[in-house]
Amino acid sequence: MASKLTRANRAGWLMAGPGVLLMATFIILPFFLAFAFSLTNQRLASPNPTEYVGFSNYSDLLGLAVFRLEPERDDAGEVLRDDDGVIEYPRLRNFTRNNDAYPHLDGKREWFSWQSGENRMVVLASDVVFIRALLNTFLFVIVVAPLQAACALGLALLINQKLRGISFYRAVYFMPVVVSIVVVSLLWKFIYSPGDGLLNNVLGFLTFGLFQPHDWLGDPGTALGSIMAMSIWQGVGFHMVIWLSGLQTISPTLYEAAEIEGASKRQTFRYVTWPGLRNTAVLILIVITMQAFALFAQVDVMTGGGPLDSTQVLVFQAVERGYGRQDISGGSAISVILFVVVLCISLIQRYLTREKT
Amino acid sequence: MKLKLALITALGAFALGGAVSAQTELSLWYHGAGSANAEEALVNELVEEFNASQSDWVVSIETFPQLAYNDSVGAAALAGELPDILDVDGPVMPNWAWANYMQPLGIDEATLEGYLPGTIGRWDGVVYSVGLWDAAVAIMTRRSTLEAYDIRVPTLEEPWTGEEFTQALMTIRDSGDFEYPLDLGMAWTGEWYPYAFSPFLQSFGGDIVDRETYQTAEDVLNGDEAIAFAEWWQMLFEENLVPGTSQDAADRETGLVNGNYAMSWNGNWAALPVVEAFGEDALFLPAPDFGNGPTIGAGSWQFGISATSEHPEGARAFIEFALQDRWFTAFSDGTGLLPPTASAAAETENYAEGGALEVFYELSDEQALVRPVTPGYIVQARIFESMLADIANGADIFDELDAAVDEISRDIERNSGYGH
Numbered sequence: 006m007a008s009k010l011t012r013a014n015r016a017g018w019l020m021a022g023p024g025v026l027l028m029a030t031f032i033i034l035p036f037f038l039a040f041a042f043s044l045t046n047q048r049l050a051s052p053n054p055t056e057y058v059g060f061s062n063y064s065d066l067l068g069l070a071v072f073r074l075e076p077e078r079d080d081a082g083e084v085l086r087d088d089d090g091v092i093e094y095p096r097l098r099n100f101t102r103n104n105d106a107y108p109h110l111d112g113k114r115e116w117f118s119w120q121s122g123e124n125r126m127v128v129l130a131s132d133v134v135f136i137r138a139l140l141n142t143f144l145f146v147i148v149v150a151p152l153q154a155a156c157a158l159g160l161a162l163l164i165n166q167k168l169r170g171i172s173f174y175r176a177v178y179f180m181p182v183v184v185s186i187v188v189v190s191l192l193w194k195f196i197y198s199p200g201d202g203l204l205n206n207v208l209g210f211l212t213f214g215l216f217q218p219h220d221w222l223g224d225p226g227t228a229l230g231s232i233m234a235m236s237i238w239q240g241v242g243f244h245m246v247i248w249l250s251g252l253q254t255i256s257p258t259l260y261e262a263a264e265i266e267g268a269s270k271r272q273t274f275r276y277v278t279w280p281g282l283r284n285t286a287v288l289i290l291i292v293i294t295m296q297a298f299a300l301f302a303q304v305d306v307m308t309g310g311g312p313l314d315s316t317q318v319l320v321f322q323a324v325e326r327g328y329g330r331q332d333i334s335g336g337s338a339i340s341v342i343l344f345v346v347v348l349c350i351s352l353i354q355r356y357l358t359r360e361k362t
Numbered sequence: 363m364k365l366k367l368a369l370i371t372a373l374g375a376f377a378l379g380g381a382v383s384a385q386t387e388l389s390l391w392y393h394g395a396g397s398a399n400a401e402e403a404l405v406n407e408l409v410e411e412f413n414a415s416q417s418d419w420v421v422s423i424e425t426f427p428q429l430a431y432n433d434s435v436g437a438a439a440l441a442g443e444l445p446d447i448l449d450v451d452g453p454v455m456p457n458w459a460w461a462n463y464m465q466p467l468g469i470d471e472a473t474l475e476g477y478l479p480g481t482i483g484r485w486d487g488v489v490y491s492v493g494l495w496d497a498a499v500a501i502m503t504r505r506s507t508l509e510a511y512d513i514r515v516p517t518l519e520e521p522w523t524g525e526e527f528t529q530a531l532m533t534i535r536d537s538g539d540f541e542y543p544l545d546l547g548m549a550w551t552g553e554w555y556p557y558a559f560s561p562f563l564q565s566f567g568g569d570i571v572d573r574e575t576y577q578t579a580e581d582v583l584n585g586d587e588a589i590a591f592a593e594w595w596q597m598l599f600e601e602n603l604v605p606g607t608s609q610d611a612a613d614r615e616t617g618l619v620n621g622n623y624a625m626s627w628n629g630n631w632a633a634l635p636v637v638e639a640f641g642e643d644a645l646f647l648p649a650p651d652f653g654n655g656p657t658i659g660a661g662s663w664q665f666g667i668s669a670t671s672e673h674p675e676g677a678r679a680f681i682e683f684a685l686q687d688r689w690f691t692a693f694s695d696g697t698g699l700l701p702p703t704a705s706a707a708a709e710t711e712n713y714a715e716g717g718a719l720e721v722f723y724e725l726s727d728e729q730a731l732v733r734p735v736t737p738g739y740i741v742q743a744r745i746f747e748s749m750l751a752d753i754a755n756g757a758d759i760f761d762e763l764d765a766a767v768d769e770i771s772r773d774i775e776r777n778s779g780y781g782h
Binding site: 048049050051052053097098102103110114115133195196197198200202220221222223225286292309310311312313314325328329331332 | 375395420436440457458460461462463521541551605608609610640740741744751752754756757760761764765768772773776777778782
């Protein structure tokens with residue numbers, strides 16, 4: 006009965022037991038539940054029975070359509086233009102709302118559009134907010150993962166020196182990690198405050214008053230960037246410590262040998278330090294990517310997804326839908342999509358950074 | 363009623379002296395942990411006095427921070443662990459009644475006669491909850507400010523019209539004396555948006571959802587009246603008449619008193635500091651009339667009985683004990699909120715004749731309109747909130763209104779009409 010796996014590893018299983026059990030209860034089981042819920046119309050609280058609805062939650066999130074919007078014409082068939090010569094188009098709502106001739110557009114909203122001759126090509130999405138959240142999340146990961154890893158490495162190199170009082174700097178850099186992200190978000194909200202916020206004041210002071218106060222979190226153009234900057238600041242200390250541990254595993258004899266060979270500082274980094282950090286780099290990249298996908302608290306505290314959905318991200322949308330709008334099935338569907346996305350990216354990263362033999 | 367209560371109190375006092383008999387424990391959940399004013403202390407006092415007043419029941423209170431309260435109740439309902447007595451926010455109550463978290467209150471409705479409409483929670487024609495206080499919103503400003511710019515002081519009988527209001531804001535803005543002429547409180551995200559701003563929409567003639575059927579938002583949230591409201595709303599931000607969605611919460615608290623804002627759209631819980639700062643000069647003005655009559659929101663936190671309570675008669679006894687003018691007065695004095703009855707108001711510091719906040723009682727009586735009474739309200743409120751924020755930030759009005767309508771109608775459909 007007992008196979009080699011169970012018998013030979015009895016002690017191992019025993020030790021892994023609690024961990025496996027906890028993971029099964031709090032990670033694996035909820036995941037399957039989320040998948041099951043996403044196929045139903047499960048509500049947070051409702052006396053109505055839960056019904057199986059197939060993949061409609063997914064099609065409600067991911068539905069896309071392209072539509073050619075033709076300009077308004079007068080009786081002679083001439084294209085109508087306004088006073089500035091801009092072509093006039095009928096409003097999209099004429100097609101997307103209560104129009105039986107266009108059932109595939111029903112309830113969809115404009116995502117983006119481009120000009121094609123006289124016509125305007127419009128891409129419509131069933132759930133524009135979700136699509137924006139998806140793109141914002143990707144943007145956040147693409148910017149934050151390399152930048153945060155690089156900054157962390159820079160800091161790690163700086164503090165990996167035998168100087169007096171270096172632990173003080175280590176502690177300072179690590180401090181933001183220890184503080185709760187909610188507290189950090191609140192503090193940064195004050196820093197970014199429009200008008201006389203700290204950042205506006207400092208920039209005004211540095212430029213001798215030339216800088217015009219900016220509404221960092223209130224402007225769709227800078228809101229996500231502002232959140233990226235504070236997220237990097239907050240998370241960089243943690244990854245600095247991982248880099249530092251990687252740096253300290255590199256044998257000093259290698260550096261001595263490089264010095265004897267007459268290698269420059271740059272060469273030492275390129276041929277000794279960097280290869281020695283390979284495994285650390287893989288770990289850090291994967292960890293930061295996953296953390297970046299899980300972006301939530303900063304958005305929740307600082308912007309609530311606004312302005313104009315410029316800081317909507319997937320986890321925030323999942324929570325907002327599941328709890329705010331009581332739609333557990335919709336929130337679950339977003340979670341499942343997020344899971345698939347993160348899984349794919351992790352697999353790709355694993356493949357790209359595999360040990361080549 | 364009075365006699366009965368007196369009797370109960372007398373019996374309670376008698377029982378106190380005697381031995382402790384078998385008492386049944388009742389649990390009460392309360393939302394105001396760490397509240398800034400005296401509310402929490404008063405609720406505790408209420409519980410203590412009730413426990414001392416009779417020998418059948420012992421109420422034990424558990425306090426939650428407001429932000430986590432509704433979620434806790436939801437989780438407890440799923441787990442079947444609801445307390446006997448629930449504290450519930452007025453507009454949320456229909457949802458909890460519909461979701462079977464609560465049971466009808468079972469108190470004789472004659473007892474509730476003369477209460478402000480916002481303090482009684484009804485769903486499907488049945489009373490489920492009753493509040494010991496209500497809140498009201500007004501335009502807070504200074505008489506001297508209005509006089510300085512030659513602006514008419516509006517009255518309850520003759521409030522500002524929409525144009526008059528907008529014109530007043532423009533005049534003050536053009537003077538350049540203030541950062542913004544009006545502070546709407548955009549920093550207070552969440553329930554403040556539908557509570558404080560949907561009355562503007564209603565005054566234009568629109569609404570969040572069609573109150574005839576509660577099955578759709580079509581034509582009420584994207585009809586001509588709603589479009590007029592949305593255009594006015596967007597104009598406020600485009601013309602720099604009000605601070606935008608990124609307003610600092612600290613500015614919201616102190617902007618009026620510090621003179622950054624000329625007027626503030628705020629609730630009576632924030633009125634006392636204004637009276638302290640400006641004294642006789644402080645003005646609390648009624649909501650402007652945009653054509654369909656002036657309106658303000660109504661309905662605050664109330665008490666009800668959970669559906670799973672094994673001792674509803676005990677819970678009822680507690681709520682009946684709380685429904686006394688002396689408690690209404692105590693809460694009003696402690697928190698600055700409105701007492702539910704005129705007789706209690708007459709006894710309070712602020713709402714008695716000549717009191718600093720007297721005008722709020724009339725405001726509540728004359729202008730108050732409860733938020734849509736439907737289980738779907740909690741979802742509709744979120745949709746309405748993000749719609750208002752987007753329009754304030756310059757989104758296309760038609761798209762936003764349509765999208766909100768679609769989302770609300772779809773949600774109602776997915777919930778099989780929410781039991782209407």
